[in-house]
Amino acid sequence: MTLARSRKWQAALSALRRRTGLSPKIAFTAVASASLRVSEWQIALDLLTRDLALKGVSLDQRSYCTALTACERGLQWRKALLLFEEMRRQAIQSNDFICSAAISACGKSTKWPTSLRLLRELTEALEPCKFSINAVIHALARGREWQRSLHLLELFKGDVVTFNAALAALSGSALWSHALAIFEEMPIRRCDPDVVSVNTVASACERGSAWRRALAMLRDASESQVDLVALGVEAAAHGRAQHWAVAVAVLAKTQAMQLQRGRGANNSFLGNIVLSACDKAAEWEAALAVLESMKVSKAADLVSFNTCISASATAARWHIALAEC
Numbered sequence: 504m505t506l507a508r509s510r511k512w513q514a515a516l517s518a519l520r521r522r523t524g525l526s527p528k529i530a531f532t533a534v535a536s537a538s539l540r541v542s543e544w545q546i547a548l549d550l551l552t553r554d555l556a557l558k559g560v561s562l563d564q565r566s567y568c569t570a571l572t573a574c575e576r577g578l579q580w581r582k583a584l585l586l587f588e589e590m591r592r593q594a595i596q597s598n599d600f601i602c603s604a605a606i607s608a609c610g611k612s613t614k615w616p617t618s619l620r621l622l623r624e625l626t627e628a629l630e631p632c633k634f635s636i637n638a639v640i641h642a643l644a645r646g647r648e649w650q651r652s653l654h655l656l657e658l659f660k661g662d663v664v665t666f667n668a669a670l671a672a673l674s675g676s677a678l679w680s681h682a683l684a685i686f687e688e689m690p691i692r693r694c695d696p697d698v699v700s701v702n703t704v705a706s707a708c709e710r711g712s713a714w715r716r717a718l719a720m721l722r723d724a725s726e727s728q729v730d731l732v733a734l735g736v737e738a739a740a741h742g743r744a745q746h747w748a749v750a751v752a753v754l755a756k757t758q759a760m761q762l763q764r765g766r767g768a769n770n771s772f773l774g775n776i777v778l779s780a781c782d783k784a785a786e787w788e789a790a791l792a793v794l795e796s797m798k799v800s801k802a803a804d805l806v807s808f809n810t811c812i813s814a815s816a817t818a819a820r821w822h823i824a825l826a827e828c
Contacts, residue, residue, distance in 0.1 A: 531555045532566045535573065544576035552586070564595050571604035575611065583608035584617070597625075599632035606635055610642020618642035619651070637664045644672035649681070656685070663689075663697050670703040679704070679711035705737075738773055750777045751789055755796070771802045778807055782814035790814035 517526040531554065531573065535547035551562060552569040567590045574583035587605045590597065622639045636659045643652045649672040656669045666689055673682035686704045689696050708716040738753035739745050754777045774797045781790035794811045797803040 527555065527558050527560050528563060528566060529558075531610075532569055535569050539569070539573060539576065540574070544573040547573040548577065548579070550583070551682075552582075561593070564590075564592070564598070564601070567595060568598075568601045568604060571601055571608065575604050575608040578608070578612045580609045580612040580614050580617065587621075599634045603634035603638040606638040606642065610638060610645060613645055615639075615642040615646035615648055615651075622700060632664055633665065636661060636674050637668055640665055640668035640672070644668050647672065649678060653681075653685070659696070660692075663694055663700065666694055667697075667699045670700060670707075674703050674707035674710075679707040679713050680715070682707045683716060702775075738777060748786075750780050750788070751793060754793065771797070771804045771807065774802050775806050775810060777812070778810040782810050785814065787811075787814045 505794060523590045525691040531550050538544075538547040538550070551566055551573070555562065555566070567586060570586055571583055574580070574586065577614055583605050587601075590601070602621065606621050609615070609621065618639050619642075622635060640652050640655055640661075643649070643655070649669075652669045656665065659665075661669075666685065670682050670793060673685065675681075682704045686696060686700060689700065715721045738750050738757055754773065757773070774793060777792055778793050778797075778828055781787070781793060790811045794803060794807055797807055
């Protein structure tokens with residue numbers, strides 16, 4: 504944090520207090536919340552844990568919640584634990600937002616055992632709510648602790664965010680069959696899958712070479728459940744299945760949608776899978792067309808050129824591929 508940035512927020516704080524007559528606690532918390540909205544977590548944390556303390560003012564429930572959120576954004580898990588313990592010593596009532604912020608601060612720093620401990624302590628004091636449960640399952644997903652994720656999913660009634668966190672844990676551990684089973688269980692537990700659910704499971708199936716499953720999922724998905732990620736998975740699945748013509752068509756659709764939405768179409772991994780399908784089918788002209796589209800979007804890399812040369816060499820057209828390099 505630079506001195507200039509710190510002074511800017513201090514000036515904003517002084518102006519707010521002059522114009523509104525707010526107490527230091529409310530004014531500091533308001534400015535800290537505003538700084539979090541523009542990713543200035545360090546300033547928010549300093550305002551509440553240093554500057555406010557210098558004025559002899561203690562934090563209240565809202566201030567602690569804001570400070571813990573700053574710790575989460577900045578991956579300051581040790582500071583989060585200190586604040587959480589301090590709040591409990593002062594007998595300030597906790598809530599789901601405060602607990603989930605402390606849990607997430609630990610989870611995002613790969614301290615999932617600490618996140619789990621906080622959830623256990625929470626269940627002893629009050630009924631845990633969905634934000635805290637979701638935060639713990641996300642922490643477990645980052646730690647590849649998929650079995651613990653599924654255990655929590657069985658213990659607590661979750662929402663779509665809870666299920667998606669568990670699906671991410673399974674996907675990250677390459678357990679596509681388990682992810683598919685949980686996905687199919689969601690409607691039974693009165694939880695409708697969303698676009699994140701579809702993308703996560705379809706991606707897991709595609710990466711696990713279960714491309715038929717991935718394609719079947721995407722065919723059954725509603726229009727609202729399909730986005731650019733799903734289209735990319737579809738193109739990759741067709742590529743791995745050697746459906747080169749369909750893969751090329753889906754890749755073109757994906758690139759067009761990316762450009763239309765202003766995201767660019769730079770996806771070397773996906774393009775190279777489609778190029779590989781063209782190579783194995785000896786479709787050198789299609790490979791050249793895909794390479795050309797990748798060059799335009801600056802997605803072509805060394806693998807792209809090598810694969811295209813391989814496809815052309817199979818058809819004795821290597822000199823044409825070399826001209827494209």
